[in-house]
Amino acid sequence: MATQNRPKVYVTRRVPEIGLQILSPHCEISQWQSDDPVASTRITQKYKIDKEVLEQAGPSLRVIGTMSVGYEHIDLEECKRRNISVGFTPDVLTNATAELTVALLLATSRRLKEGIQAVADGSWGTWKPSWLCGSGLDGSTVGIVGLGRIGLAVAKRLSPFGVSKFLYYGRTEKETAKDIGAEFVSFDSLLEKSDFVLGCCSLTEDNKELFNKTAFQKMKKTAVFINTSRGGLVNQTDLYTALSTGQIAAAGLDVTSPEPLPTDNPLLTLHNCVILPHIGSATEKARSAMSEVTARNILSFLKGQDMPSKLI
Ligand SMILES: O=C(O)[C@H](O)CO
Helix, strand or coil: CCHHHCCEEEECCCCCHHHHHHHCCCCEEEECCCCCCCCCCCCCCCCCECHHHHHHHCCCCCEEECCCCCCCCECHHHHHHCCCEEECCCCCCHHHHHHHHHHHHHHHHCCHHHHHHHHHHCCCCCCCCCCCCCCCCCCCEEEEECCCHHHHHHHHHHHHHCCCEEEEECCCCCHHHHHHCCEECCHHHHHHHCCEEEECCCCCCCCCCCECHHHHHHCCCCCEEEECCCHHHECHHHHHHHHHCCCCCEEEECCCCCCCCCCCCHHHHCCCEEECCCCCCCCHHHHHHHHHHHHHHHHHHHCCCCCCCECC
């Protein structure tokens, strides 16, 4: 295709090379050469594709490919209104995110943060029978809020640890729950019965701060809460109270609100709260696959074909 007729693709970050290799024979690519979002002088400083950004992009913008499974940063209604298609990257990050969820659960329940700290600060003394005892998964009940792709992948990974029961809650019962023998229960019942409560659902208008004071009060005092979905699911002030007053035993978060979490956030002072910087999908394999799917979404659209993973 002659250079002047080639569609223009603007890549808003540095991304794994594969995506660029797929697009470059067909498109004219320009790229923001940074790992950080595009600066305000160009398109936007916010990690958001909202009305203002779409307005600045103008009517020639036909397709957006987000290199993520989450899409709360995109104003889909505004995209629909402007007849802009949007592709995303489900599936390819499921395994990586499930793995990180398991890592966070083990780190939290087996009190690794305190253990690492004790080794570093010299408070590791003689062997003590009750020191740093956590709760293991063997014989436990695991409650999953949102048994979608990631929730199911987490359960499959946890099963060999000897979990005795999986409970789940969500909008609908899932056929796939049979794969892990999971029982569909009410939210309250899940909170009351689970030793581990995992937030694996996507964030919607209806489930904002679902994990709040009322929810934490219903959990067991020994419960461990994990969230690898979105920070907006949790009322962090209530979580701080629950963790600091012994309402629940521990929490592990890969997502917070806001992100990055300010370094003076009280949650960071707690020994029983492990916080990671939203690295659920951060494996080389997952990020390359996400780059590839994003490029294939865009290219398929440009060729008039169905996108492999289309949102709208
Ligand atoms: O939505 C996603 O893809 C992950 O949470 C990374 O942002």
